[in-house]
Amino acid sequence: DQQVKQNSPSLSVQEGRISILNCDYTNSMFDYFLWYKKYPAEGPTFLISISSIKDKNEDGRFTVFLNKSAKHLSLHIVPSQPGDSAVYFCAASVDGTSYGKLTFGQGTILTVHP
Amino acid sequence: DTGVSQDPRHKITKRGQNVTFRCDPISEHNRLYWYRQTLGQGPEFLTYFQNEAQLEKSRLLSDRFSAERPKGSFSTLEIQRTEQGDSAMYLCASSYPGYQPQHFGDGTRLSIL
Secondary structure (H helix, E strand, C coil), rough: CEEEEEEEEEEEEEEECEEEEEEEEECEEEEEEEEEECCCCCEEEEEEEEEEECCEECCCCCEEEEEECCEEEEEEEEECCCCCEEEEEEEEEECCCCCCEEECCEEEEEEECC | CCCCCECCCCEEECCCCCCEEEEECCCCEEEEEEEEECCCCCCEEEEEEEEEEEECCCCCCCCEEEEECCCCCCEEEEEECHHHCCCEEEEEEEECCCCCCCCCCCCCEEECC
């Protein structure tokens, strides 16, 4: 039962353009969402998060949007840079905080071409 | 802030052997998590500790798996009688209480021959 899904295994974008990574979830109890970036041979690195009481959160080039009615979130990276090339995971948590276990999607491989 | 440290980075063993991994969390973090990641998948939750108490275990954690955090600092994950299906990346994460993200180590890659 895949409660968090990233339906695009890969995304290729030109440097300077926008990258949009998508994530869908099925568990309506999820109320905290995070995006992590992972380079080969390294652990996931936290990027940005959003609570279910918000629909948007920005941090520099990264913006996360949450559509609760559609159970959908997206990560926008503007402008994309070659160093952004990595695997991106969305993750979700129940209980209103990031205390508890995270449920991850399968990941999307982002490639940013110079 | 030295980050989450995991040892070893890579473990190769024969089927049927026992293996033990260690995780040292960020020093102020009282929550410690173990996840397992297989190829093409996201990390899957195994178990977590608050201080020395193990508060939740996934159904993925069969009776061949045991985790400890004896003094509320570092943690160990032991797999007994390893099987081919145990081959994976084992990730450790830690967090502060409150609205903080979990910080991950670089993982231990387990390869079963």
